Structures are given as structure tokens and as C-alpha cells.
Amino acid sequence: MNQEELTPEKIFEKARSFMPARIILSAHELGVFEVLREKPRQSSEVAAFLSCDARGMDRLLNALVVLQLLKKNNNMFELTDVARRAFLPESEEFLAGLDHAVQMWETWSTLTDAVRCGGKVGGPPMTERDRAYFERFIKAMHANSAPRADDVIAKLPLANVTFAVDVGGGSGAYAASLARRFPHARVVLFDLPQVIEIAPDFLAKYEGGERVELVAGDMLKDELPGPADLIWLSAIVHMFSPQENEELVARCHNALAPGGKLAIQDFIMDETRTSPPAGAIFALNMLVARDAGDTYTESEVRGWFEKAGFTNVCRIDTIPPNAVIMGTKE
Incomplete structure (x- = not known):
């Protein structure tokens, strides 16, 4: 309007x-x-x-x-x-994210106080949530990613991928898509233990899902699987602070083989932080839900890549409101 x-x-x-x-x-x-x-x-x-x-x-x-x-x-x-x-639930158009929307209602009700204090008001850290929370959360993320995964992965300029790691991949929708695109590649889904417990229920429904290896860990603390040709981070960096993302991108660089690529998909904001509009609103979702999450500008994301030593950093427009920033390890 x-x-x-x-x-x-x-x-x-x-x-x-x-x-x-x-x-x-x-x-x-x-x-x-x-x-x-x-x-x-x-x-x-x-x-x-x-x-x-x-x-x-x-x-x-x-x-x-x-x-x-x-x-x-x-x-x-x-x-x-x-x-x-x-x-x-049996409908192909079932709104699987509604359970998580109920959870979001509770956190969004704290927006006034979150703006006052600059972050999440109450509630446990994400890593300490119970299984029921993760089931609702992953179900919602899956409903968003599964219908678009193949189209997004097809847009990535990739060749000769033999080892791909989907870091924080949740249900494994993108990991399964990578397995389909690269049928001879080793594909690993790396996520928190609470998520890895849930992922097989989703992977069992998809071609290629049976080839996805599951590895549990904390991406900010534990060693990432490698050396990989591709590390895929989708809807991850908005959960963390700039410093945490800088460290995460450096960790990904260390886990890549020479010539390997890191691809980050997320809201990539313009320099006014008002476009894409969904990203501007989602920044508030991170304010109420996380201790340090945000949506980031293209220059900020590129800065993490460059500081970690990536070259040939480029933007790939996939499916709005998201985009991908990709870089190569020399």
C-alpha cells in the first residue's frame, strides 16, 4: 500500500x-x-x-x-x-506452521518490552527448549522450505559437488534437495541434537532423504563436518548477532576444502533496512524471540565473507523475499 x-x-x-x-x-x-x-x-x-x-x-x-x-x-x-x-493435516495445503504461530503470539506480545530493553524478554535459550517446541518450530520451517528447496538449489552455480553440509538444516528439506541434485555426493545434515531426533520423520518422506547423514552438534561451538565442497546455511544468520555470524562464517571457511563454497540464504536487506518489507518485520520477530538475532544488509553479510577470506563473493537472487550470498575458499 x-x-x-x-x-x-x-x-x-x-x-x-x-x-x-x-x-x-x-x-x-x-x-x-x-x-x-x-x-x-x-x-x-x-x-x-x-x-x-x-x-x-x-x-x-x-x-x-x-x-x-x-x-x-x-x-x-x-x-x-x-x-x-x-x-x-492430510491436505497438501495444510498450514503446518500454525502451531509455531501460536508460540510466536506469545513472544510478539512482549514487543513493547523488547523494544525498551533491546532483546528477548524471558523464556529459555533456543538450545534449552523442549522437544515439543522443536517439533512445532521445525514443522513450520519445513512447510516454508520444502516447496521451494529444489527451485532454490537449482539456481546455485554449482558443479562437481562430492560433499555437501546443510548446517542448521532442520527438517532436511534442503539436504534432501542437494542429495537429489548431486546423486553421488555425500550429504550431511548438521543441527542441534533436539532437531536431529526429529529430522528422520521428515527425511523419510522425500526422495534422496535416505542418503542424508545426520550429525548432531552446536554450530557455534562444535567442529563442523568437513572438508566439504559446499556448506549451505539457510535461515540461520538471522538468529545470531553480527559477532556470532562473523565467527560462524569463519568456522564454515575452516570446514571447507580448497575451492569449496559457502552459500547463505536469508533475508538480505537493502541499506535502508526497509526492503524486502518482510525482512524489516521479521527483524522484530528476532528481537522478541532471540537474545541477539536480526536481519542483515548485503554489505554486512559480504563483510563476514571477506573477513573470513572468501573470494568471488556474489549475490544470487532466488525466491523473494530471500536471496543467497555465496563465496569461494581459495
Whole structure:
């Protein structure tokens, strides 16, 4: 929306947009869509199934009708076609990131205090989260990466890769894609132990997933697998501080064979830090969720590469709002 099109009324509408968001998240969290999977039901019946207050559930279902996620006829509620596609797990369009969105609601509610103090307010470090948190988080990351992995990997100017390492690769969507592109290469997925426990469930669903080796470790502390021809870092650097990223890029340089490449995919911000727009908003997600995360400009990312000794550093535009910065170890 251009600035001249913005009105006070539209600003207030944006300020109140948390209401439909919370309606959707609460309905998902309570299990409303699953209860309505098989047949239409009255609100009292849904409330009984879910051990909820009858009036509260009735008002929630009415609001879902207004949002076009339910239909109401003769006091019976049923799923709309789009709700079936979005909220039922067997659908190819299932919104697998909703559980993590519920988690994000909690952290985003601390934004005011996070801006005041300059970082995350409460909660354990990422490395100390429980398995349930990681399952929701990795499911959301997988839903974002899996549909685009092959297209992104195909855009990388790579040849003769015999050993690739996906550092912090989560579900292994990109690792499996690398295995498909380079069928004779050794491919390693390196991530925290809590993630490595979960990854096989995802890798089993994909061609090439059976060839991906799993190695547990902390990328900021432990030795990375190597010497590799390619190290792939996707959606990683936004989790760390500039100093941590500088050290991580240097660690990747050490783990590469001569001629090997490091490729970093993330929001690559312009120098105003307002484009891509999604990256500017995501910087606040890092502010509330991490002790030191951020989105970074192209010059900042290039600086890490150059300080580590990489040459031929270049930008590859993949799928917006992300881009890739790649460099070569001499």
C-alpha cells in the first residue's frame, strides 16, 4: 500500500487485525476444525467435544463464519472448502506452521518490552527448549522450505559437488534437495541434537532423504563436518548477532576444502533496512524471540565473507523475499 493511500481508518483497521488472527489461532489451538471434519455440528456439540464453555464456543464459531472459514445453516456449523484445505493435516495445503504461530503470539506480545530493553524478554535459550517446541518450530520451517528447496538449489552455480553440509538444516528439506541434485555426493545434515531426533520423520518422506547423514552438534561451538565442497546455511544468520555470524562464517571457511563454497540464504536487506518489507518485520520477530538475532544488509553479510577470506563473493537472487550470498575458499 502506498503511503498516500493510507488513511487513519485503515491504520486503525491494521491495529485491530490481531482480532481475526487470534480467532484463527484459538480455533486451531482448541481443535475446532478437526471436530468439524466429518459432519456439521451445533456449537453446543462442538463445545462438549472440546470441553469448552457453550456460549464461548458459539461466539467463536460465529466469528469463524464471518471469516469465511465455517458455514452456518439451521444452527449447524460446517467447514468451508478453504478451511478443509488449510486446517486438515492430510491436505497438501495444510498450514503446518500454525502451531509455531501460536508460540510466536506469545513472544510478539512482549514487543513493547523488547523494544525498551533491546532483546528477548524471558523464556529459555533456543538450545534449552523442549522437544515439543522443536517439533512445532521445525514443522513450520519445513512447510516454508520444502516447496521451494529444489527451485532454490537449482539456481546455485554449482558443479562437481562430492560433499555437501546443510548446517542448521532442520527438517532436511534442503539436504534432501542437494542429495537429489548431486546423486553421488555425500550429504550431511548438521543441527542441534533436539532437531536431529526429529529430522528422520521428515527425511523419510522425500526422495534422496535416505542418503542424508545426520550429525548432531552446536554450530557455534562444535567442529563442523568437513572438508566439504559446499556448506549451505539457510535461515540461520538471522538468529545470531553480527559477532556470532562473523565467527560462524569463519568456522564454515575452516570446514571447507580448497575451492569449496559457502552459500547463505536469508533475508538480505537493502541499506535502508526497509526492503524486502518482510525482512524489516521479521527483524522484530528476532528481537522478541532471540537474545541477539536480526536481519542483515548485503554489505554486512559480504563483510563476514571477506573477513573470513572468501573470494568471488556474489549475490544470487532466488525466491523473494530471500536471496543467497555465496563465496569461494581459495
